[in-house]
Amino acid sequence: MAIVIAGxxxxGKTTVARLLAERTGKPYVDLAEVVKREKFYTAYDAVRESYIVDVERLRGYLEKTLTCNEIIDTHVVEALPPSKVSVAIVLRLDPLVLRERLIKRGYPDLKVRENVEAEILDAVLISAVQSIGEERVYEVDTTxxxxxxxTEIITQILTKNGNLYRPGGVNWLEKYYFLIGKEGELFKF
Ligand SMILES: Nc1ncnc2c1ncn2[C@@H]1O[C@H](COP(=O)(O)OP(=O)(O)OP(=O)(O)O)[C@@H](O)[C@H]1O
Ligand SMILES: [Mg+2]
Known part of the structure; x- marks a missing residue:
């Protein structure tokens, strides 16, 4: 069954998933590359500088092509056929650190803001739990x-025990509650 590195x-999905693939000898699949190569998008969003993924077509393709031995790198977990996935490990990152990384990448302000908000609100984690099921989802705070x-923590989850990494362990809202509604670092764009 395929292992999903999400977030x-x-x-840091690509960095970690590539290293994990090297260590395990499993094939690495970057879903963003698949989307571009196979044109599994409905449009290009020029404001966000990103493709709008055609989730249904991508899922259909994965149903047919996954051998179930892959390490899959994606933030579009809803496109994964649940029957082909053993676990999804959602990487988490302190929203303020994430914001700096995305600004450094030169992302447009709106894209930085939307991604930081998605991280704060557990968007990818929730999507993973909804599509794959809570018992097969883990989250790792990489901060x-x-x-x-x-990579060592992921290996531990996969080979031994992932009890320390069950969904619910990361809570950015609790950490940054004092910034909400104020003119603070987090929402200064
Ligand atoms: N644990 C880490 N500590 C410090 N820097 C990291 C860590 N993991 C990744 N990075 C750095 O953060 C940046 C983003 O990493 P990466 O490209 O792997 O993210 P991603 O989740 O694949 O992003 P995308 O979804 O846009 O493809 C890179 O410059 C990478 O070197
Ligand atoms: Mg990547």
């Missing part, structure tokens, strides 16, 4: 951890 854009450390 908001910029959290302050090296790529090697994150």
């Amino acid at each position: 908001t854009p910029g959290v 302050g951890k090296s790529i090697a450390e994150v």
